[in-house]
Amino acid sequence: MTPELEVELMRLLHGELPAGRVRELRDRLGREPELAAVYERLERTWEGLTLPPAAPVPLGFGGRVMARVREGDLARSGGPAGLWSNAPNWVRATGAAALLAGALLGAGLGSGGMAEERHGPPGVPTLTESYWTMVDEGSAAPLPPQGTTTGGEAHR
Numbered sequence: 001m002t003p004e005l006e007v008e009l010m011r012l013l014h015g016e017l018p019a020g021r022v023r024e025l026r027d028r029l030g031r032e033p034e035l036a037a038v039y040e041r042l043e044r045t046w047e048g049l050t051l052p053p054a055a056p057v058p059l060g061f062g063g064r065v066m067a068r069v070r071e072g073d074l075a076r077s078g079g080p081a082g083l084w085s086n087a088p089n090w091v092r093a094t095g096a097a098a099l100l101a102g103a104l105l106g107a108g109l110g111s112g113g114m115a116e117e118r119h120g121p122p123g124v125p126t127l128t129e130s131y132w133t134m135v136d137e138g139s140a141a142p143l144p145p146q147g148t149t150t151g152g153e154a155h156r
Helices: 003-014 019-031 033-048 061-077 080-085 089-118 127-136
Strands: none
Touching: 003 019, 003 033, 019 033
């Protein structure tokens, strides 16, 4: 018997073969008594297998593992900052590009909102102007009724 055929018989026992191949092997087992004997021997061995009982984890095992992780990884890499310096160039370049894109996007979004607030509808004070008016007059300026907005707040 070839090793490939033995592997196929084991896959048949385990249920890993496609239905077409299962039919072919079953037909062949019916035609070849020697192959059927080998299959029956494998099946008895397969069915007789049992897993050994699980061994308990030794005391302190988790603590020792974590201690080795802490001392080994950080010591080899030069600390948390060393992890970044040991990264491949493409990882560092991608991180730098993402940081730059985020900064540019934030700057673009931030400047758009400020421009709208500065150029609100004519005659309506901006939020900043309303605040300074209130401060200059010692909180004597009337507050707008609830539910209404000033020019600067209308754009938020």
